[in-house]
Amino acid sequence: MSGAGDREPVFPTRQSLGAMKSKLKGAETGHSLLKRKSEALTKRFREITRRIDEAKRKMGRVMQIAAFSLAEVTYAVGGDIGYQIQESAKQARFRVRTKQENVSGVFLPQFESYTKDENNDFGLTGLGKGGQQVQRCRETYARAVETLVELASLQTAFVILDEVIKVVNRRVNAIEHVIIPRTENTISYINSELDELDREEFYRLKKVKNNKQRDNNAAEEERKNSKRRGSDKENDQEPVDVLGEQEDQDVIF
């Protein structure tokens, strides 16, 4: 029964039936679109998780190599250069900028590394000893950081996509399980109400027709009766032949 389910508070009129029908149509279109969006995002999401996994492994290797080259530097310089380097860091040479990538209407930021060449805080580091090692170490670490930046973009994309997919799926489910059934309920409610009205109307018309017919019949009957009565008066007697053989009765004075 239509009244049982959850439905929108509308009056059962033809106009709102039309509105509900177009609403249902819209909801179905939206549902299929959102479903496709969610699928596209999920595909992307899986690809990103796979790449994150790979990148994390790669990072492990790269950082190991970098740590080793730093050990070489320490050996070559023959002392700890950490303090000196920490003190001389002033302006970042290695920076990132973000650009956007559009995946099904979702903007995923991507980090892109760039170096500001004019900043060179460590111009003098290792000038005494092991300059070449220091240089090589810097390059190794720069490559390692590039890997890290790549990984960071993937990770950011992962976090954002995760959130967006959740929202989209929530919408898909809301449309599928709430909006569409409710609209369908409303439509069947309106339909049944309209049918009810139709039946009532039909019954009323029938009743009116019957009444009319009955009245008509009665009137007809009445007329017939009265007609018969009128004609009977005349037809009761034989027409009198005034000029016939019949003799007139004598008139006695």
Added chain:
Amino acid sequence: MAAPVSAYKDRHFLAVIGDEDSVTGLLLAGIGHVTQPPDAQKNFLVVDNKTEDSTIEQAFDNFTSKRKDIAIVLINQHIAERIRGRVDTFTEAFPAVLEIPSKDHPYDPEKDSVLKRVRRLFGE
């Protein structure tokens, strides 16, 4: 949808919380940045055995929520382990928190907060 452009437009720097060797290496790569005086803020923190957990937490909060110019926070995994609660509850997209291996502590994918989420999502 998701993050507005303003959330990451001005983020240019990387920050690092790590042991001395990691920080030295990354600074050699040129990520070190000290903001203009008077409040000269470094974007790196050297952690050793004597460093308090609260100091690490404070630096982590500073890099993740207070400063708006940091795009990526690098943290050694064994240090992330010390403030695991903070790292796991940080789920924002910006800045990206990246756990990196250190010289003495090889990388363990089991502990990574992002990989944990990946695994949870795929129900493994």
